[in-house]
Amino acid sequence: MIAAPTDAEILARLLYRDGMMLVIDKPAGLPVHAGPKGGPVLDHHLDALRFGLPQPPALAHRLDKDTSGCLVLGRHRKATAKLGDLFASGKVVKTYWAVVEGSPAEDEGRIDLPLARKSPDRGWWMKVDPQGQPAQSEFRVLGRAEGLSWLKLRPLTGRTHQLRLHCAASGFPILGDAIYGTAGRGPEAPPLHLHARAVSVPLYPKKPPVAAEAPPPPHLAGTLRRFATDTAA
Known part of the structure; x- marks a missing residue:
């Protein structure tokens, strides 16, 4: 469990702000909502993001x-509803970086595997299921080194x-994935190497999409040093 961040630390991670929406760089290890085990959650810091x-x-x-x-x-109810509609309709472009174990056979491609809940008593755990909900992900290899790939x-x-299970089911699980990967759990296991690198939100009809980009966290940045490819990709 990570140490509880302060309001000031969350404010320092603000990437974008306007009258309708905010984008923050969520720390790895911080849940967005409270769970049965307690501990720090992002919900506890939302009041510090009111900005008046x-x-x-x-x-x-x-x-x-x-x-x-x-x-x-979303900064108010109407904005949150509009943003929710954009996400639900697939109009928001989300770009992730991941370091995976192994490597795709191709340099780029699409994974098309429907997903369903694993079982009623396994919480959010998912499985590939031909009868599940349609799910598609695109990937591009940015680098390969030392038995790992940067996607x-x-x-x-x-x-x-979706991304965690799609990668695992395709033979290249995300490094540090304790649920779908091979690294296992415990203090010696690496952190999850999955990062929401960028987002593009077409919130305003007559303006370009709102775009934000988050730098990789320290554990991911350290692993990316193994790859010779330019990290500005």
């Missing part, structure tokens, strides 16, 4: 606890654990 409005912002989507990077929030991932649908 009467109510705190609300999440327009979610990231897994161990996934870092761009997280979009750019774009989910075309928004299923729970």
